[in-house]
Amino acid sequence: MIFRSLTRHREIGANSYLIETKKHRFILDAGAHPKMKGLESLPQFNAVPHDSVDGIILSHAHHDHIGALPVLQRRQPNTQVFMTEPTGEVGAAMLHNSVNVMSRQREELGIHEYPLFTHKEIDQVKANWFYRDIRKPFWIGDTEVECTLFDAGHIIGSAGVLLKHEGKSVFYTGDVNFEAQTIMREADFPTEGIDTLIMETTRGDYARTEGFTRRAEKERLAKVICETFERNGSVMIPVFALGKSQELLLMLHELKQMDLIPPAPVIIGGLSTKLTVLYDHYASKIRRSYEGFRILEDMSTLVAPRKRKKELQYNQNTIYALSSGMMSEGTTSNTFARQFLDNERNTVAFVGYTDPETPGYKLRNAKPGDMIKLDSKLSAIELRARVESFDFSAHATREGIMNYVNQVKPKKVLLVHGDEGAMKWFTKTINESLPNTEVIAPEPKVAIEL
Numbered sequence: 001m002i003f004r005s006l007t008r009h010r011e012i013g014a015n016s017y018l019i020e021t022k023k024h025r026f027i028l029d030a031g032a033h034p035k036m037k038g039l040e041s042l043p044q045f046n047a048v049p050h051d052s053v054d055g056i057i058l059s060h061a062h063h064d065h066i067g068a069l070p071v072l073q074r075r076q077p078n079t080q081v082f083m084t085e086p087t088g089e090v091g092a093a094m095l096h097n098s099v100n101v102m103s104r105q106r107e108e109l110g111i112h113e114y115p116l117f118t119h120k121e122i123d124q125v126k127a128n129w130f131y132r133d134i135r136k137p138f139w140i141g142d143t144e145v146e147c148t149l150f151d152a153g154h155i156i157g158s159a160g161v162l163l164k165h166e167g168k169s170v171f172y173t174g175d176v177n178f179e180a181q182t183i184m185r186e187a188d189f190p191t192e193g194i195d196t197l198i199m200e201t202t203r204g205d206y207a208r209t210e211g212f213t214r215r216a217e218k219e220r221l222a223k224v225i226c227e228t229f230e231r232n233g234s235v236m237i238p239v240f241a242l243g244k245s246q247e248l249l250l251m252l253h254e255l256k257q258m259d260l261i262p263p264a265p266v267i268i269g270g271l272s273t274k275l276t277v278l279y280d281h282y283a284s285k286i287r288r289s290y291e292g293f294r295i296l297e298d299m300s301t302l303v304a305p306r307k308r309k310k311e312l313q314y315n316q317n318t319i320y321a322l323s324s325g326m327m328s329e330g331t332t333s334n335t336f337a338r339q340f341l342d343n344e345r346n347t348v349a350f351v352g353y354t355d356p357e358t359p360g361y362k363l364r365n366a367k368p369g370d371m372i373k374l375d376s377k378l379s380a381i382e383l384r385a386r387v388e389s390f391d392f393s394a395h396a397t398r399e400g401i402m403n404y405v406n407q408v409k410p411k412k413v414l415l416v417h418g419d420e421g422a423m424k425w426f427t428k429t430i431n432e433s434l435p436n437t438e439v440i441a442p443e444p445k446v447a448i449e450l
């Protein structure tokens with residue numbers, strides 16, 4: 001088998017990987033780059049001949065893994081696409097939202113190629129999507145390549161992908177978490193008989209703080225919320241609409257049940273609401289914690305309008321869980337910050353990753369009194385609110401990943417979905433603990449024999 005990365009750079013970008021056997025071609029994931037715009041945001045699909053792929057397999061529904069799927073399917077119109085059912089249903093919602101975002105950006109930023117696909121096209125390409133269950137092996141199309149999906153513990157529907165062909169096996173982790181979150185349980189991955197491991201390396205650049213426990217981190221969040229309410233302020237938590245929103249909502253419910261925070265209203269909106277509907281739909285159908293718990297019905301403090309007509313109102317003693325997590329321009333968290341940051345009673349609490357170069361990163365690293373510009377078209381505002389950061393990552397720690405690699409002892413490890421520092425750390429650490437394992441950080445389009 002031959003592996004080729006279709007990404008444009010070695011980074012956490014537009015994930016897509018080509019696997020070729022003597023007779024067949026497969027593609028793992030078809031993501032769009034979260035920071036790039038226009039055609040630059042797409043993987044290098046032109047490296048794959050038109051209408052030549054025998055199967056596409058998706059790990060999960062985050063934009064950086066699914067965002068370019070309709071473009072890939074246009075080039076591969078007869079190819080079947082395999083994924084779990086939640087990934088398909090959540091993925092469709094994500095892609096429809098993406099059409100809306102791209103259409104807006106076409107107007108605002110003058111990106112003429114936008115939208116890269118339409119609502120109608122998403123509905124059409126869905127006819128080639130096929131849902132497969134976790135841990136149930138299946139053949140990919142008419143090929144003799146066997147595929148099995150394994151629960152990756154990252155977000156709803158997320159899966160690692162095991163491919164077996166002519167006595168060789170390749171396992172692609174997708175995005176993974178080896179520890180339980182509030183809803184998602186820890187990954188349930190195979191450890192036996194894997195020759196090649198294609199491994200995400202998101203958190204390879206930093207060690208977890210000494211003595212960290214998720215429980216203590218939750219209690220620290222509760223304390224910050226209470227202190228803010230004592231000053232009659234409010235808390236804004238910028239969150240990704242998919243995954244992080246739902247995990248946070250259930251965590252806030254948990255904290256309220258434990259009397260660690262008061263029963264204050266929790267406001268969400270837009271895309272988060274739509275995706276929470278889907279989390280609730282699968283509440284009893286997937287492997288998860290709080291089985292059967294429906295956030296929209298069972299969380300008494302939640303305020304979730306389907307459509308918000310007016311601008312979001314500021315109230316005291318309220319929790320605002322707003323997307324996007326990185327406070328990108330034009331998103332609810334970015335817009336709402338304009339009436340929130342100049343009040344010293346308020347707190348902004350970051351609970352996930354913020355990429356450098358994003359408004360969220362800027363705010364997270366600002367000091368009280370700093371003037372910060374969150375939107376390139378608008379004036380800067382003075383930061384007077386308190387800013388706090390918490391570690392509730394949906395990605396495995398590097399220690400967790402190493403623990404898994406040491407169990408699997410693969411012949412080869414391909415490092416993907418990470419920056420240079422992360423790849424360097426993993427190369428060194430795997431070389432030390434498994435000297436017989438070959439470690440490769442694949443360059444875009446370079447063929448690697450598996």
Ligand SMILES: [Zn+2]
Pocket residue numbers: 060062154175
């Ligand atoms: Zn992800």
Ligand SMILES: [Zn+2]
Pocket residue numbers: 062064065175417
């Ligand atoms: Zn990802």
